[in-house]
Amino acid sequence: MRGLAVPALLLAGCGTAPAFDRPEPDYGRPFEIVLTQYSVPVVWGLANPGAVGGWDDSITLRGFTQGITHRPVAHDVDDGFVNYVLHPLAGSETHLMARRHGWSFGAAFLFDVFASVSWEYFFENVFERPSRIDLMTTAPIGALLGELRWALKRAGVGFVDPLGGCEPVLEMTREGPVIGVEIRW
Numbered sequence: 001m002r003g004l005a006v007p008a009l010l011l012a013g014c015g016t017a018p019a020f021d022r023p024e025p026d027y028g029r030p031f032e033i034v035l036t037q038y039s040v041p042v043v044w045g046l047a048n049p050g051a052v053g054g055w056d057d058s059i060t061l062r063g064f065t066q067g068i069t070h071r072p073v074a075h076d077v078d079d080g081f082v083n084y085v086l087h088p089l090a091g092s093e094t095h096l097m098a099r100r101h102g103w104s105f106g107a108a109f110l111f112d113v114f115a116s117v118s119w120e121y122f123f124e125n126v127f128e129r130p131s132r133i134d135l136m137t138t139a140p141i142g143a144l145l146g147e148l149r150w151a152l153k154r155a156g157v158g159f160v161d162p163l164g165g166c167e168p169v170l171e172m173t174r175e176g177p178v179i180g181v182e183i184r185w
Contacts, residue, residue: 025102033097034115038123045127055127067125076131083133091116091142092149096161099150108146112139 041052050056057063078087094115098108116138120130152160 025107027101027103027107030094030097030101030103030111034094034118038115038119042123042126057127059126063129064125067129068121070129072120072130072132072135074132076128076134078131078134083137087134087138088141088145091138091140092146093142095143095146096149096153099146100161105143105147109139109143112143112146115139116142 045052045055046059049058075083091112094112095108098111099105103111116135119138120135124130149160
């Protein structure tokens with residue numbers, strides 16, 4: 001019975017914000033942002049082997065296929081701080097991004113799962129196999145931490161969303177692609 005207490009409390013809090021407090025949901029923009037942000041370290045790792053995440057092995061189709069078709073490895077090369085602090089913080093950032101774009105808690109949690117799985121299986125999998133510990137900590141803990149940060153932000157507590165008004169921008173110009181940050185006030 002006690003095992004149902006946490007999920008019940010989480011479900012009870014879903015969708016409790018007043019209707020006027022949430023903007024019209026924008027379901028496309030967060031996907032664009034995440035896919036753009038996740039592409040940058042992969043391109044950087046391809047251009048500079050060994051400079052990003054210790055990714056210095058060559059890329060093979062066989063390695064990528066094994067990453068998709070085999071179980072995730074128990075642990076990757078990341079230490080405890082990265083796995084248990086930085087990954088949940090990254091998950092909370094995707095959660096906050098979805099909430100800022102008007103998504104409900106449930107939709108934001110599913111977006112966290114999408115972001116984590118897509119990073120592990122399609123972006124990072126270019127260099128290393130998916131990690132079970134990353135999959136188990138990034139989305140679930142990140143969603144809880146992100147929802148806590150969202151509640152604190154709505155309550156007026158400062159500095160819980162330092163990236164709140166910044167969104168990456170990818171534009172095509174006559175000179176070529178431009179990547180930057182757009183700040184919305």
